[in-house]
Amino acid sequence: MKKAFLTIACITLITTCENSQETCIDFTRNDIGQYFENVKKDPVALREFLWQMPKGGDIHHHALGSVFAEDYVNLALDKGLYINPDTYQLYFDETDALSKDDEQAIPINTLIDRDSLAKEHIIDHWSVRNHKENGRDGRHWFFSTFQKFEPAMIGNEPYFLSKLCKAASLENVQYLETMVAVPSIVQRVGRLTEGKEWKPQTSVKDHLDDWFNHFEEKDIDQWAEYNAEVMDHWIRSTNTHGVTLKFQAVGLRIIPDLPITFAHLVLAFKTALITKNLVGVNFVAPEDHTISLSHYKTHMAMFRFLRYKYPEVKLSLHAGELVPDKGDVQANDLTYHIDEAITIAEAQRIGHGVDILSEPRKDELLTIMRKRQIAVELNLESNAVILETTPKTHPLQTYLEADVPLCISSDDAGILRSDLTRQYEMLVEYYPGISYGELKGLVENSIQYSFLDENDRTIELKKLKRLFQEFEKNKRPGVQTPDL
Numbered sequence: 184m185k186k187a188f189l190t191i192a193c194i195t196l197i198t199t200c201e202n203s204q205e206t207c208i209d210f211t212r213n214d215i216g217q218y219f220e221n222v223k224k225d226p227v228a229l230r231e232f233l234w235q236m237p238k239g240g241d242i243h244h245h246a247l248g249s250v251f252a253e254d255y256v257n258l259a260l261d262k263g264l265y266i267n268p269d270t271y272q273l274y275f276d277e278t279d280a281l282s283k284d285d286e287q288a289i290p291i292n293t294l295i296d297r298d299s300l301a302k303e304h305i306i307d308h309w310s311v312r313n314h315k316e317n318g319r320d321g322r323h324w325f326f327s328t329f330q331k332f333e334p335a336m337i338g339n340e341p342y343f344l345s346k347l348c349k350a351a352s353l354e355n356v357q358y359l360e361t362m363v364a365v366p367s368i369v370q371r372v373g374r375l376t377e378g379k380e381w382k383p384q385t386s387v388k389d390h391l392d393d394w395f396n397h398f399e400e401k402d403i404d405q406w407a408e409y410n411a412e413v414m415d416h417w418i419r420s421t422n423t424h425g426v427t428l429k430f431q432a433v434g435l436r437i438i439p440d441l442p443i444t445f446a447h448l449v450l451a452f453k454t455a456l457i458t459k460n461l462v463g464v465n466f467v468a469p470e471d472h473t474i475s476l477s478h479y480k481t482h483m484a485m486f487r488f489l490r491y492k493y494p495e496v497k498l499s500l501h502a503g504e505l506v507p508d509k510g511d512v513q514a515n516d517l518t519y520h521i522d523e524a525i526t527i528a529e530a531q532r533i534g535h536g537v538d539i540l541s542e543p544r545k546d547e548l549l550t551i552m553r554k555r556q557i558a559v560e561l562n563l564e565s566n567a568v569i570l571e572t573t574p575k576t577h578p579l580q581t582y583l584e585a586d587v588p589l590c591i592s593s594d595d596a597g598i599l600r601s602d603l604t605r606q607y608e609m610l611v612e613y614y615p616g617i618s619y620g621e622l623k624g625l626v627e628n629s630i631q632y633s634f635l636d637e638n639d640r641t642i643e644l645k646k647l648k649r650l651f652q653e654f655e656k657n658k659r660p661g662v663q664t665p666d667l
């Protein structure tokens with residue numbers, strides 16, 4: 184009886200709203216806002232609410248780390264890949280294993296046939312599952328997983344991208360901005376540096392100019408075209424399940440040879456000019472690795488050089504993914520990474536931004552981020568596993584108070600054995616006072632601050648608005664929550 188009354192009351196109010204848009208918006212917001220406050224207290228109901236809620240985009244995640252170990256295992260079994268039974272390092276075949284001095288590798292099918300627990304061990308080695316129980320350091324274990332399963336990804340990208348899109352569509356994510364690289368092309372472009380030495384005699388800028396000209400003489404453009412063709416092919420061959428899929432191309436920050444790093448970045452920027460499917464550039468691998476730390480300033484100079492050469496190419500940088508005493512971090516490293524990513528490289532978005540409180544210019548930086556609308560991509564679970572951040576140590580509150588735009592993203596859902604919904608659950612744990620309006624604002628940011636061009640962004644924002652209207656309609660009191 185009560186239910187019926189509320190439903191009628193809603194209809195009456197909605198009808199009234201046609202003449203007064205303001206009343207309608209207030210009514211809906213208050214209504215769903217109260218609903219959200221109620222479910223916050225119940226983890227199961229909260230999970231259901233956040234799962235069903237439109238989540239816009241996931242604009243910080245890595246294709247390689249987003250696939251679940253079970254999917255890699257199934258493909259490896261299907262294709263008869265080889266694996267080392269102790270380290271669980273995967274290989275394309277026996278020749279590949281032998282070329283890497285691994286004489287113990289056997290077909291993965293043989294291993295799983297002879298050892299009923301092998302699959303479980305593989306999953307533990309290809310993700311952070313049970314890492315604490317097994318006494319493994321989260322940071323070390325997390326970064327050790329990627330290379331173990333990478334051979335399963337290579338050559339099967341559309342298959343796994345389809346899986347990512349399906350998972351996204353199931354939890355109401357409409358847009359993926361996925362970080363990818365084409366390893367074979369990246370490797371070949373690295374070879375363009377052979378026979379020339381890295382010796383900055385005059386200024387870094389002139390030196391980079393010299394190297395840039397060198398790459399052009401070596402026809403790096405043909406590799407950029409090839410790179411674009413492969414990425415376009417991946418998108419064409421992926422079943423996107425209705426999700427809009429775009430890529431960011433990545434450089435690697437742990438390569439000892441600076442010219443190779445620069446060659447990869449030139450390739451990434453040039454590729455972004457060719458294909459609309461590549462909407463930005465990023466920089467990956469542990470920021471607290473000794474090479475990343477020692478080359479940080481030169482890397483930022485490279486980005487500045489390329490940003491000025493190609494201002495139309497968008498840039499997001501992992502910056503400030505650091506805490507004291509993790510990796511090779513020393514006190515000074517915690518003082519300038521976000522600063523230089525913003526002021527030297529002029530990144531339009533920052534990934535992680537965890538060490539902001541250690542940066543001496545934090546107040547100025549927060550002001551710049553607010554004024555220039557430089558969004559921070561928050562990866563709460565990844566930070567908790569790798570950096571051991573907690574609601575008390577994570578700078579979420581600082582960013583909120585400074586009114587810096589924030590987005591919620593998943594980073595590596597496969598390795599973390601998680602999803603985007605879980606990141607929103609963590610957001611509520613970290614910021615229990617968050618209102619429904621603020622939550623919705625963060626979701627909208629994931630499209631607003633995406634690297635989509637203006638036209639595509641408008642289309643996605645309209646879609647998001649429509650999805651929220653449907654979601655909110657179903658969440659009014661008196662309307663039954665559909666089963667998952």
Ligand SMILES: [Zn+2]
Pocket residue numbers: 243244245501534594
């Ligand atoms: Zn990342």
